[in-house]
Amino acid sequence: MKKGLAAQPDQPATLDQLQARIDTFVDTYNHTWPHRSLPHRATPATAYQARPKAGPSSDRSTDTHHRVLHDIADPAGKLTLRRAGRLHHISIGTEHARTPVLKLVDDLHIRIVNAATGELLRELTLDYQPLGRPPGPPKKQKPDPS
Template sequence: MSTTCGEPHGSPKQPNGFEQLLSDMGIVQKNGAAHHPTTQGKVERYHQTLKRWLIADGLVDTVEALNTQLVRFAHIYNTQRPHRAIGRRTPETAYTAITKAIPVIAMADTIWRVRYDQVDATGTISIRYAGKLRHLGIGRAWARKRVLLLMQGHETMVIDRVAGEIIAEHTLDASKDYQKKR
């Protein structure tokens, strides 16, 4: 179930039965400002276009036929129909023309294993590496603290979940149980 509900021109100062029901269900009511049709104006224009297209395409009798019609509409709307708001281009053309965001930090082509953990009373975290249980030295000062553990190959990084700082790094040695901090 959705956690928010937008209403185009509702008054936040005069709650009604519907708004009370939403509140009772834990749904936040968000009202648009009158004479400021930003998001709701776009949605209303889209719905108007959809309604006109469905009428022109012909009414259907079944839900399956309606779903087929809606899929066809979405394809035409996004890939064939030019839009004034984006320079008479299709949304697909506009989207593919822009440069996509890329990570600022160069990452290796391998996957980081991510684990949320808690440092034990002795200042260590237990992990399984190379088929055996290993203990990463974090430090007694970090006992019972919640941390984020990142592992990539034989490298680890332990991050304080509150401060976001790196508190320990390890290069795992498969011949040892206890792994010292670098």
């Protein structure tokens, strides 16, 4: 923007004139010029308008839980994730100790990705189990002495 404004033959004399030129540049940049980095060489305004927008809604029946979380694995290669008020411990292995990761949460489906390389380190589905130990074999009952 600075190069484009400086290259113009007639330079603005006042701040109001400069602001008008900046506003024109920003409008052209966002609404007219196609961008190679955007799909189909869209303009930034087109790409922005195409994205879904959050808004108030009274219907919560289709709500899902999506999050992208940045974290670093602990020295043992473990991560923690709080979901529905419960803390879950997720192991990705000691070879990934202190590795920066992204935790991609889609309801109960979790993907752990190396933040630097994009490599998928672990994929899992949270499975809620009742608290306590799983039931073991039935205990042998002592014969009744009476």
